[in-house]
Amino acid sequence: MKTRILLADDEQTFRLTFTKVLHEEGFDVDDFDNGLDAIDAIKKNAYDIAILDIQMPGADGIKVLKEIVKVSPNTRVIMITAYGTVEMAVEAIKFGASEYVMKPVIFDDVLLKIKQQARYRRLQEENIQLKSDLGSIFSIDQIIGDSPAMARVFETIYKVANTKSNILITGESGTGKEMVAHAIHSLSEGFPGRFVAVNCSAIPEGLIESELFGHKKGSFTSAVEDKKGLFEAAQEGTLFLDEIGYMPLSCQVKLLRAVEERRITPVGSTESIPIELRIVAATNKILLNEISTGHFREDLYYRLNVVGVHLPPLRERREDIPKLVEHFVAKYNSQMGKNCASVSERAMNVLMNYEWKGNIRELQNVIERAIIFAEDETVNVSDIGLVSVSSDSIDSQERGLQDALRCFEKEYILRVLKKHKGDKALAAGDLGIGVSTLYRKISELEMNSDIERLGAS
Template identity: 40%
Template sequence: MVPHKKVRILIVDDELSIRESLRGWLKRGGYQVETAAGGPEALAKNAENRFDIIFVDVKMPEIDGLTLLKKLKETDADAIIVMMTAHGDIRDAVEAMKLGAYDYLLKPFDLEELNLTIEKLVRMQALTMENLILRERVATFTRFENLVSQAPAMVQLFETIVDVAQTDATVLITGETGTGKELVARAIHAQSPRCYAPFIAINCGAFTEQLLESELFGHEKGAFTDAKNTKKGRLEMVNAGTLFLDEVGDISMKMQIDLLRVLETREFSRVGGTATLRSDFRVIAATNQDLQEAIHKKTFRADLYYRLNVVHLQVPPLRERPEDIPLLAQHFLRCYATETNKKIDSIQPEAMEALRRYPWPGNVRELENAIERAVVVGKNRQIQLNDLPFVIPLGGAAEMEKLSLDEMERQHIARVLAIEAGNLSTTARILRINRSTLYAKVKKYGLAP
């Protein structure tokens, strides 16, 4: 159960005697209690610092209880609101339940019933949070299994992960696309003291500047054209947990300034808002770019780089750890054979040799895609050479080794684009990169979709 001292309650009633009697009773129970004499005061207080439970009187001047309920729900759809009503106002209380109120209490109050209601709400909040965190931890451990390696460089990386996880230091993970940077970030979180709080990832390259600002900081209703309701940002939701900033090198210079300020103070405001919000979180960032080169080109701030680069972890590309290819291939085979309920338990020697000789410009993610496809199309107990994607020919592997990484990536993207008839969305999904990243690569390599 959430400790009482952390449960914040707001009592909204125009009658001073009711506000004061309820506040006195609840404070003796160990709760943090504030009061409001009407709707405007309640909205202002809740906007400044959200309450866990809000008690609202149905009949009030200026803004009645039902209208206040609607406004509170517009601000925070998850707000827990209990209506307070006299016997003659039961219909209004029932209407409030339809509008999203959790419960209602009849005046004069039965204090034992009030206590039971609050205890029930506190348990519900605690169980909801535990359920969210449990789901996140299950997902984390499932995905952590994909960090399979016997290469010395990766074994050393695993040891560093264990050491870094016990601290709260900011971590910068670098490596090519598909090497598993997010898996490393999740592994750090899963083994850290913050593992029971949320791990929230945001792909900085997947949003425009305005949308990224809204995703990170949240926004108030009416802050911009599409802001129909108030929305919490990732910074608010990640409190006590870990924030993973993927593709951090794609952030605009303006957003870099805003992000730097948050990292220094852990304080921020929603877009269109004035209230200062605070959040306690650890930061892990990742990029496939050379940020020092970006600093030289004046596209990335040096002060932000040094703020992020407290601990630097480099994830090596798959071509530099060829001993992991059979290990990973067998691992993905077991995963996808189980998932598809197919009796495929091994890889034909010729097919394994093709996998070994291919340089994997898309790294582990590309290998996983290749094995998934082979399992889906496979008709035998073994993965055959012709089950592999056509971009992994046995005879062509030696020739591909002579190509630069950029050229291999260009050819790979061009082939998938051709198969998908130039459809960027399906191509991005197959390559497991976001659409904006694919668009940037298409532009870089001069590939007209």
């Protein structure tokens, strides 16, 4: 995104040449020869930087500055001051200007200042974005659901957040286990440190110990320097052990010892380190079954499952579906800049009765795709591409459904590509997805030969 600048100065030669310089430097510039027009423009557009002469007809620079502070507080303001108005420029800093420059203006000096301010604005924007991302992903009010089952989940989350107990979250895939783990962490005032997540099923068995506990240089061939483990990274915070059911037995012993003694020993070290953190573990396996088959240690299970949070599958809390649908429709609608804010009654019926083996993650994906395909303000049955499944013969129907969905998606993408004569950037824009997503879909759906045919025709 280009930095957007407003320049207000009644001295025509300066204004026109400087506007040209700024254009050449790659900025977007709107220029005005009086304060009143500048104020109008500020109300209509979002400027990153405003450069204001102090003496101007209509409204002087100070008046414009005050207006900016009121309507667009993130805009950075640079005042231009002539001999005789320096004191006013200093005053302007008190009102909220960031800088002032003296007339006659030396282009290189002021360009440098503009670049600094532009950089500041970018960082500020990124920060705002980061904060809102963090806030929205991790806060408990992003967890949707007011079924009795979810009410119990919320109650447990609030209760346990104030304790130091370890927690075991159980539930099928896609039921929101990781989301709940984050929410517990963000509500836990007793653990102000970091939230560190480890997926136990993703680390090779031989490396788990060193990942968790760290290692000393030379303790094994690839250990070329000391390395801190995830336990240490999560000191005073939360260590989230995801997919704990996949942790190898050899590592379970060491984990048990760490939990019991509240100390860890890095691989190859002779000294142990005290640890102070909360462990939140999650699993979609039924651990009691794993215990009975000898794949999970019973003693570790009881150490981790001091408090249990169970997330019921979506099909057991269908009353949550409408709110979830509404939430995801709003989310993807605004993300894709579409104008599709409601769901037809028939479509909602299908969503209410579907099996949802992949739980909320699956629902989220279905809505995302529906919003991509939706052509007017309402999501219709054809947009969601699901058929209600009865509980018998689900497996074969599921396969049939998957095939149907693939086919549907393929046809649709082809249609849009055809419309844009194979131009992928235009097609992606039309589909409301990124170009890289389109490329991924083309390869996932094995569409390359179809596209070649498209080019030949």
